[in-house]
Amino acid sequence: MAQQFVVxxxxxxxVVVFGKNNCPFCHHALDLLENFNFKPGHLEYIxxxxxRDMDAIQDYLMQLTGTRTVPRIFIGETCIGGFTDLDxxxxxxxxxxxxxxxxAL
Numbered sequence: 215m216a217q218q219f220v221v222x223x224x225x226x227x228x229v230v231v232f233g234k235n236n237c238p239f240c241h242h243a244l245d246l247l248e249n250f251n252f253k254p255g256h257l258e259y260i261x262x263x264x265x266r267d268m269d270a271i272q273d274y275l276m277q278l279t280g281t282r283t284v285p286r287i288f289i290g291e292t293c294i295g296g297f298t299d300l301d302x303x304x305x306x307x308x309x310x311x312x313x314x315x316x317x318a319l
Contacts, residue, residue, distance in 0.1 A: 216270035220278065224288045227316040228256040232275060233285040234263050239297040240285045246297075246304060256318040290316040 223230050229247065233240030240259075247257060262268045262284065272282040279286055279293040287294050289312050294300060303309040313319045 216267050216274040219265075219267075219271060220274050223258060223260060224291050227290050227318065228258060229313065229316075229318055230258045230260065230288040231285050232260050232262055232271070232287075235261050236263070237284050243285045243287060243297045243300055246300060250310070250313060250319060252313070252318050289313065289318075 220232075229252065231240065231243055231247070233243065244259060250257075262271055265271055272284075275286050276282040279295075281296075283296060285296050285300075287296065287300050294303060294312075300309070303312065310319075
């Protein structure tokens with residue numbers, strides 16, 4: 215069930231952030247992402263604390279990405295990591311092009 219939940223959210227060309235509302239790095243990631251003009255429906259934030267099977271979802275994210283930490287940020291079906299990785303991609307200018315490539319902007 216957790217695997218299906220994660221896969222269904224990252225299966226389309228959009229940006230998906232798995233996070234927790236009490237996580238400051240999740241808030242930093244959302245603040246950074248709000249600077250981009252995403253097409254409607256192309257940015258999705260999933261608050262894991264609102265999911266009944268939060269631990270199972272994080273366990274599957276561990277299998278998929280190598281870590282359970284949040285935020286786990288996907289661009290298209292590729293996990294780019296967490297906030298530090300997102301920030302580095304933004305600073306290098308690569309982030310904008312990744313969003314353009316998947317048609318999110």
